[in-house]
Amino acid sequence: MKNILENALKNSISYQDYRNLIHQLLAEEKSTGPIQSEELTNYSLLNEARMKRLDKTIEIEDEIIAEFQKIDETQKWLVITESWCGDAAQNLPIIHKLAELNDKIELKLVLRDENLELMDLFLTNESRSIPKVIILDNELNVLNTWGPRPSFATKMVHEYKEKNGSLDAHFKQDLQVWYNKDKGKNVQEDFINLINSTLIHS
Secondary structure (H helix, E strand, O other), X not given: OHHHHHHHHHOOEOHHHHHHHXXXXXXXXXXXXXXXXXXXXXXXXXXXXXXXXXXXXXXXXXXXXXXHOOOOOOEXXXXXXXXXXXXXXXXXXXXXXXXXXXXXXXXXXXXXXXXXXXXXXXXXXXXXXXXXXXXXXXXXXXXXXXXXXXXXXXHHHHHHHXXXXXXXXXXXXXXXXXXXXXXXXXXXHHHHHHXXXXXXXO
């Protein structure tokens, strides 16, 4: 596992570089990933608008800022993502703002389909679901993981699948409405829980 993590980190980019990459690819009418289609490009275009809005509007609550400032050991947050992923677009701007609260946190991003060995180490219910955040210490030990959705959204998905068998367009619309109303608060709560766990903040 450590070799896979090391290789992924070598190929990783910053959040700003990720944003720039998406912008550049969209100018060429492309998305990230080896599969190109009009549908994926349209998703990426919508997601860029979402991230741009969230970058400007997301606010981190004072008690969360205080908790993050207590972190005194270096961490790497390695995120697996793609430009066409709606959940990634809704969550990455908040994760980026959280990482910026403490200079001991280094946020790095990799593309899923260029790092399938890594992805397959961190499946969700046997699925290559993204975004996936892998929190590492200096020795590249995995302290914890998060994703692909905030805890409340995960509960929504579970309950809808139990009732309806699979996720459909109606649910995806409801999920986007929830994201817009939540304004990143559930992600912030989730990461505070990660920090306060003995796995991360000792």
